[in-house]
Amino acid sequence: MILSHPLLDDLNSEQQQAVSIAGGPVMVVAGAGSGKTRVLTHRIAYLIQEMGVRPDAILAITFTNKAAREMRDRVGELLGATVNNMWVSTFHSACARILRREAHVFGYRSNFSIYDRSDSVRLVKHCLNDLGLDASRLSPRGLLNKISGAKNDLVDYETFLDRAEGPMEVAEVYKLYQQRLLQMSAMDFDDLLMVTVELFGAVPEVLAKYQHIFRHVLVDEYQDTNRAQYLLVRDLARKHRSLFVVGDSDQSIYAFRGADYRNFDRFDDDFPESRRVTLNRNYRSTSTILDAANEVISANLRADPKDLWCDQGEGERITVHQGHGSVREAQFVARRAKKLVAQGYNPADMAVFYRTNAQSRAFEEALRRAKLPYQVVGAVAFYQRGEVKDVVAYLQVVSNPDDGVALRRIINTPRRGIGRTSLGHIERYVSDQEVSLREALEVADDIPGISTRARKGVKELADVLGRIRGHLESEGVGRAAESAIFDTRIAEMATAAGGIEAEARSDNLAELSRVAYEFESSLEADLPPMERLGRFLEGASLVSDPDNLDEGAGAVALMTVHSAKGLEFPVVFVVGMQDGLFPHERSISDPDELEEERRLFYVAITRSMERLHLSWDDTRMVGGYPYPQVPSRFLREIPDRLVEKVGGPAFQPGSNASTASAGLATSGGAVRPFRGIVRQSGFEVGDRVRHPDWGLGRVLTISGRGMRASATVFFPDLKERRELMLSVVERVSGFGP
DNA sequence: CATAGCGGGTTTTTT
DNA sequence: ACCCGCTATG
Numbered sequence: 001m002i003l004s005h006p007l008l009d010d011l012n013s014e015q016q017q018a019v020s021i022a023g024g025p026v027m028v029v030a031g032a033g034s035g036k037t038r039v040l041t042h043r044i045a046y047l048i049q050e051m052g053v054r055p056d057a058i059l060a061i062t063f064t065n066k067a068a069r070e071m072r073d074r075v076g077e078l079l080g081a082t083v084n085n086m087w088v089s090t091f092h093s094a095c096a097r098i099l100r101r102e103a104h105v106f107g108y109r110s111n112f113s114i115y116d117r118s119d120s121v122r123l124v125k126h127c128l129n130d131l132g133l134d135a136s137r138l139s140p141r142g143l144l145n146k147i148s149g150a151k152n153d154l155v156d157y158e159t160f161l162d163r164a165e166g167p168m169e170v171a172e173v174y175k176l177y178q179q180r181l182l183q184m185s186a187m188d189f190d191d192l193l194m195v196t197v198e199l200f201g202a203v204p205e206v207l208a209k210y211q212h213i214f215r216h217v218l219v220d221e222y223q224d225t226n227r228a229q230y231l232l233v234r235d236l237a238r239k240h241r242s243l244f245v246v247g248d249s250d251q252s253i254y255a256f257r258g259a260d261y262r263n264f265d266r267f268d269d270d271f272p273e274s275r276r277v278t279l280n281r282n283y284r285s286t287s288t289i290l291d292a293a294n295e296v297i298s299a300n301l302r303a304d305p306k307d308l309w310c311d312q313g314e315g316e317r318i319t320v321h322q323g324h325g326s327v328r329e330a331q332f333v334a335r336r337a338k339k340l341v342a343q344g345y346n347p348a349d350m351a352v353f354y355r356t357n358a359q360s361r362a363f364e365e366a367l368r369r370a371k372l373p374y375q376v377v378g379a380v381a382f383y384q385r386g387e388v389k390d391v392v393a394y395l396q397v398v399s400n401p402d403d404g405v406a407l408r409r410i411i412n413t414p415r416r417g418i419g420r421t422s423l424g425h426i427e428r429y430v431s432d433q434e435v436s437l438r439e440a441l442e443v444a445d446d447i448p449g450i451s452t453r454a455r456k457g458v459k460e461l462a463d464v465l466g467r468i469r470g471h472l473e474s475e476g477v478g479r480a481a482e483s484a485i486f487d488t489r490i491a492e493m494a495t496a497a498g499g500i501e502a503e504a505r506s507d508n509l510a511e512l513s514r515v516a517y518e519f520e521s522s523l524e525a526d527l528p529p530m531e532r533l534g535r536f537l538e539g540a541s542l543v544s545d546p547d548n549l550d551e552g553a554g555a556v557a558l559m560t561v562h563s564a565k566g567l568e569f570p571v572v573f574v575v576g577m578q579d580g581l582f583p584h585e586r587s588i589s590d591p592d593e594l595e596e597e598r599r600l601f602y603v604a605i606t607r608s609m610e611r612l613h614l615s616w617d618d619t620r621m622v623g624g625y626p627y628p629q630v631p632s633r634f635l636r637e638i639p640d641r642l643v644e645k646v647g648g649p650a651f652q653p654g655s656n657a658s659t660a661s662a663g664l665a666t667s668g669g670a671v672r673p674f675r676g677i678v679r680q681s682g683f684e685v686g687d688r689v690r691h692p693d694w695g696l697g698r699v700l701t702i703s704g705r706g707m708r709a710s711a712t713v714f715f716p717d718l719k720e721r722r723e724l725m726l727s728v729v730e731r732v733s734g735f736g737p
Numbered sequence: 738c739a740t741a742g743c744g745g746g747t748t749t750t751t752t
Numbered sequence: 753a754c755c756c757g758c759t760a761t762g
Binding site for chain 1: 738739746747748749750751752
């Protein structure tokens, strides 16, 4: 049945059904390219226009801030008016906003700081130090991952302690870390979610209040919600039961940060009256691309077959290119891109996806040489750059003087004579007197052992912070940022170091100042200065990589496959298609993780509309040494009829044997041990091994630790690679330079 | 107190 | 190859 209605006219019947369902919980299972964004925007417009819902009763969760902006605009266009007071944001932004108002219940101040990954790592290091634990033995990063994992599962440190999983040290660190965060009025990314859920659990009135406000909740990319996010949604929607979620479990790619596609099943349990609509018509890709995607994903035991179909025609075959060295792989991409531009494509129609950020360099270089404009999304993000973080840290301290991480960052940046010795005395005072760093600095003159120079430095710091605050209060955020750039002499410092970098640093600072002024003008006029600054800092903390993709830039986009989620491009290059890279070696030994890698590849493929180019490189540099590479197992999952092979004489369809030995031959004696792996397993890539049944073989990749290391080994006699535990093979000497 | 130089560890993906 | 923290030196 096709309904006739302005909001429904250009939708297919399944989309119409989803958009116009009367009420109650709805789950839309939306295959790749099936128009889920359309459905969401139309649904919101429909709620407002047809069901008389007030925009401020709607909470819509998107995966990026950019998607939120676009959704808001799109709804506005559909309704022919700008929509105000509708909450369209990411989980993290929405939680931050709620917590600004409510977190005082738990003792956080409303101006709490939001810590990114690197801030959190710093804090963990401090905690390790103060607990007298050895940071080189317990990696701060690793600890943070454990803490983060616990938080995503809503396990607080007390519960963590009770359960006493693993060594007590982790629990100790977790506890201190969390106490410090609270003392400093700071939250990490995971806290934003966890504390909100805890708040709803602990204070029923607060939950009731937000249930009342958000009578209608919509969630995009539902397959990537973690436990905290799931509970948040469930709690909010429990009362009015108007919950509309859209997702595709085959595109679930964030398990490493707690995402759980089983939230699909839980949805049915918690909302048994829910209705389900499946969208399986693809509007994005050619049938060639779609067939490849369907084949690849069907290799997953846990695939959720949606029988995607389309009528966009066959289009071009998928090219698979073998490069020889990353330079040539990148050259291939650049040349092909150039050719397509000559054929009428815009550089902005094209994107290069890779598994890891570290791969971007070669492609940047090649595109630069080909004189094609490009933009790298993510990688070393703007707000992560040293000089930018410094300025932001000053502003952060102005906003929240208890923010010890920010304060430690700027205390002697630029140098003002507060060196290790003085800082040591101050830190001792902090722990002895149990005061905050801010309080210690206020009485620095009375702390023994501090040099005159350092005392002066502390005073200078206080002065400059005062100045920034003054500018903020009289002239606003833009001027405050400028003050934090120039009055602190960070601008001077940025130029002074010289080199090509100097210019880039100055540009970054100029950009930061511009962004601050621009942000300022987007705020309501009656907001007090401190609150304006808080909003600015919050925005800076919560920008995501894809947020700064500029479609209007006319440039080829370079990004990780993760960042590419939700995007589409006429031409897509997926590069680095090698076993050990994609799928990543860390995932190969675990079937679940391997399936996640395959979903990731599925996401990559399904971004492309017209042309898909896959490429792999038969050598790879790790730590300065070349390593032989074999093509990704995923390439073999694409039927030959869809593929055209380009380049690489060694490439033989369906066989990795020739390429593996070719890779070894070309790198020859240059294959060297990767030190870290040697220490862990005693084996090296390139080692010859003997297996009781399969004979002699050569180690291609190693993953895992100690005696439990596993490897992919190529056995010439079998003409194939096998995965095995290294402990079951015997090493054979005689290989090497 | 600042800086240069060295040794050790290291990257998967991200809000 | 790169980043970080430690140490020796100015």
